[in-house]
Amino acid sequence: MAGNIIKEITDGIYNLILGLAVTFKHLFKHAITLQYPTERWEMPERSRGTIVLLSDPETGRLNCTACLLCSKACPVAAISIERIKNPDTKKFEPQSFNIDTTICCYCGLCEQACNFTAIKLTGKYEFSASDKSKLLYDMGFLQEIGRDVKYEKREKTAAKKKAVAKAETGEDVGGAPVADAKAESSPGSGEAKKED
């Protein structure tokens, strides 16, 4: 009985000192805090953040061919596209491309559906807004935030491979954004979004 009490007391004191040793050791460990606005996590390459529209770095034109596959793949119908046929090339081009990010669930199905590497979910995440209407992204804004996104074009045919090789060599030359005919078709809205 008496031995038990003594053992309890010595155990108690030992554990008290052990606890102090643990906290003292942690005092000199490196803090894991990341001071957010000045330091940031490096986002993983495949992270599913804000959606952007990718454009050709050489011509500055959108990769989008207005095939509507992404809007069909979207489970919440966040993507709405209007398209027109270019009378010169006889190809479809998007006239307006709107993504409602308030209902977007960031599933990435649009990216998987796209055959032309035109839409991509990126690691960008700082797009909070105080007004809900600012979360409806139009084509000009989506293209603007996608300009610095690095991507690899999906390779399908030998001809396309050649085009990609050409685009990559000319990348550092064609950095300046070329005024886009489609971006101009939604006047003003692109500039308004940039302020966010």
Add this chain to the structure above:
Amino acid sequence: MLELNVIFEAVHRWLEGILPQGLVTLISALGTGGIVLAFLSILALFLVWWERKVSAHMQQRLGPMRTGWHGVLQTIADGVKLVQKEDLIPSTADRPVYFWAPVICFVAAFMAYLVIPFGRGLIVQDLNIGILYIIAITTFTVVSLLMAGWGSNNKWALLGGMRSAAQIVSYEVPLTLSILGAVMLAETLSMVGIVQSQAGGFWNWLIFRQPIGFIVYYIAATAEANRTPFDIPEAEQELVAGFNVEYSGMKFAMFFLAEFVNMFTISAIAVTLFFGGWNAPHPIFNFVPSWIWFMGKSLVSVFILMWFRWTYPRIRVDQLMGFAWKFLLPLAFLNIILTGLGVLIFRN
């Protein structure tokens, strides 16, 4: 060399030369009070910041980083915020009791510094009953906590106040008894006398003759200052914030300030009684000013209190009372008996 009392004495002599005696007494009394008050305010600001940094790094966080170098100005920013806050008084509060509680709490914490020797000759008033005076004056804290709990007319505040009364009254007993051993060896109640009796080197410090007394004192003093693991009066999970739940603005700041001042007080008493006060550990270190030794030792003690807080979980109310009455009190009595026997055998 860099002893601060030289400055004060010079100022006092200069005042005596140009002013009548009564005015000098008045000015020196007000001036000393003001200096101590300013010192304590700055000290509390520093201690709050330090506690936040220590707790943060023990939890591998950074703590305040944005205001000034590593957030040193954070407490000032918090203080400015508290001053701006509305001074809310609950409609059903007992107004005079509610109003005076933080004042008494702060004044009690502040009054203890009348007899704390910061360095050689650096004491406001060397009362010959110094340590008894400190024990008496710091007990006023319990009155203020009870007043805060009662005056708020809030059940959590009242519970916190009652708990703190029970706790502080219980721990007052072993605290006082543990100090008795040191007083018996020093053969004086004066703080300066106790420090002088430990002069000459660290082997003369009372910690080596009073280890039990020191342990009992330190545990009981931690409970007196309402620090974790004995922070029953403000147990956040049970009582929201305890006795100060209804307080806001400057009144809350006064409670907060008093808490940190009390923490320094118990460290200062521990240093004075058991660690030789302003004395250097060895006579060869006497070139370092005495007030630096005192502050250094006290701040180490404060750090240990913070270390306790961020290591140990809070104990239950019944464990708390049982520990005081069943463990600390017999230990304190044992310490007195052993000290008495030692004095009887070795002094005669």
